Amino acid sequence: MAGTFKFELVTPERMALSQDAIQVVVPGLEGDFAVLPGHAPVISALRPGVVVVTLPDASRTRIFVKGGFAEVDPQHLTVLAERALDVEAMDAGTIAAELAAAEAELAAAGDDTARLAATSALDQLRALQRG
Amino acid sequence: MASLKDMRNRIASVKATRKITKAMQMVAAAKLRRAQEAALAARPYAQRMAGVLANVGASVANRSGAPALLVGTGKDEVHLLVVMTAERGLCGGFNSNIARLARQDAGRLVGSGKSVKFLVVGRKGADALRREWGRNILERIDLKGVRQLGLANGQAIANRILALFQAGEFDVCTLYFSEFKSVIAQKPTGLQLIPVQSPDAVAPAKPQATYEYEPGEEELLQPLIERNIATQIFRGLLENAASEQGARMSAMDNATRNAGDMINKLTIRYNRQRQANITKELIEIISGAEAL
Numbered sequence: 001m002a003g004t005f006k007f008e009l010v011t012p013e014r015m016a017l018s019q020d021a022i023q024v025v026v027p028g029l030e031g032d033f034a035v036l037p038g039h040a041p042v043i044s045a046l047r048p049g050v051v052v053v054t055l056p057d058a059s060r061t062r063i064f065v066k067g068g069f070a071e072v073d074p075q076h077l078t079v080l081a082e083r084a085l086d087v088e089a090m091d092a093g094t095i096a097a098e099l100a101a102a103e104a105e106l107a108a109a110g111d112d113t114a115r116l117a118a119t120s121a122l123d124q125l126r127a128l129q130r131g
Numbered sequence: 132m133a134s135l136k137d138m139r140n141r142i143a144s145v146k147a148t149r150k151i152t153k154a155m156q157m158v159a160a161a162k163l164r165r166a167q168e169a170a171l172a173a174r175p176y177a178q179r180m181a182g183v184l185a186n187v188g189a190s191v192a193n194r195s196g197a198p199a200l201l202v203g204t205g206k207d208e209v210h211l212l213v214v215m216t217a218e219r220g221l222c223g224g225f226n227s228n229i230a231r232l233a234r235q236d237a238g239r240l241v242g243s244g245k246s247v248k249f250l251v252v253g254r255k256g257a258d259a260l261r262r263e264w265g266r267n268i269l270e271r272i273d274l275k276g277v278r279q280l281g282l283a284n285g286q287a288i289a290n291r292i293l294a295l296f297q298a299g300e301f302d303v304c305t306l307y308f309s310e311f312k313s314v315i316a317q318k319p320t321g322l323q324l325i326p327v328q329s330p331d332a333v334a335p336a337k338p339q340a341t342y343e344y345e346p347g348e349e350e351l352l353q354p355l356i357e358r359n360i361a362t363q364i365f366r367g368l369l370e371n372a373a374s375e376q377g378a379r380m381s382a383m384d385n386a387t388r389n390a391g392d393m394i395n396k397l398t399i400r401y402n403r404q405r406q407a408n409i410t411k412e413l414i415e416i417i418s419g420a421e422a423l
Contacts, residue, residue: 008175008179010175010176010179011176012173012176012177012282012285012362012365012366013169013172013173013281013282014172014173015172015175015176028345029345029346030345030346040343041341041342041343042342042343042344042345043183043186043187043342043343043344043345043351044344044345044351045345045346045350045351045354068358069183069351069355071179071182071183071186071342073342078179078183080176080179080180080183082282082358
């Protein structure tokens with residue numbers, strides 16, 4: 001095993017997660033990418049999607065994030081997200097609420113970027129809804 | 132000389148006041164804990180955001196065509212002061228300290244030939260600034276009905292500021308709020324939002340790694356700056372909320388203690404007066420009896 005790196009997930013309200021991880025899959029604006037220790041420095045915008053964190057004990061945590069940025073350097077990964085919800089803790093009600101919010105955003109989207117983000121959020125949420 | 136009845140009323144009224152200030156102190160203490168947690172929890176995001184922005188900004192700033200939000204409009208004429216205060220008073224010098232700092236800066240700017248505009252958040256700040264700068268206040272934003280501050284509140288204010296910037300209403304924007312140091316110490320602070328302060332002031336001595344950007348720097352930078360403004364405002368709001376409760380708690384603690392002292396003094400005076408009255412009546416009775 002190649003070791004671990006420090007993964008931090010920060011939302012405006014709080015530090016959602018701060019721990020060591022083996023691998024984190026991040027939904028970048030131009031496609032998902034996996035971050036391993038020693039990754040080249042990247043700053044990427046995120047699209048709404050699911051961050052999959054593999055912890056040192058090989059267990060996985062899935063977190064739905066919406067809007068934000070990821071900053072990668074060889075020892076750290078910082079995800080700045082506007083919203084972060086633990087997928088395990090999401091029930092049908094929260095997913096439905098998020099879906100409604102995403103639909104409203106799609107309806108209000110003024111340009112392609114916003115429309116793309118809203119569509120992506122819808123896709124992800126529908127996938128989660130199916131379980 | 133006040134009659135005994137007047138003094139009794141006075142003592143009763145001070146006691147009632149003490150109960151109120153005591154209750155306000157306890158409410159403020161309870162609210163303070165939550166507000167403090169929220170303010171501290173919001174700091175990492177704001178700091179990281181400033182760090183990322185500093186990194187991206189440093190690589191773009193020197194090129195031509197960098198966004199105006201980052202490098203400014205090239206002028207330094209019209210300043211927008213965003214003054215954030217509380218909706219309520221009775222919190223010591225909290226509101227007036229923020230207003231004073233903003234007023235001083237405004238006076239200095241006007242003195243050096245610039246013009247100033249205000250955008251005030253919170254009722255108390257508007258009241259404090261209205262007399263001197265009433266004509267310069269562009270807009271008032273009230274957060275009176277807001278129970279739980281969310282990023283959406285910061286976003287709404289940020290959108291107003293960005294719209295004003297697009298319309299060319301100002302060149303430089305500074306945010307005024309009170310930084311929460313501790314329960315007894317709050318520091319009124321001015322933070323320059325637009326143009327973004329030079330990166331080395333924000334993120335000192337970070338090893339300059341060369342980042343890849345996805346998508347490119349320019350596409351990344353614009354939303355990053357806009358989000359940073361919302362984040363900084365949100366952080367200011369939270370810091371303000373914590374500071375307000377801290378200031379109110381210590382102000383009400385002082386008031387409670389003062390009321391206690393006052394009750395003691397009044398009670399002593401009341402007892403003295405009562406004894407004097409009794410003595411006087413006794414003397415009257417005795418001298419009356421002796422005269423017979």
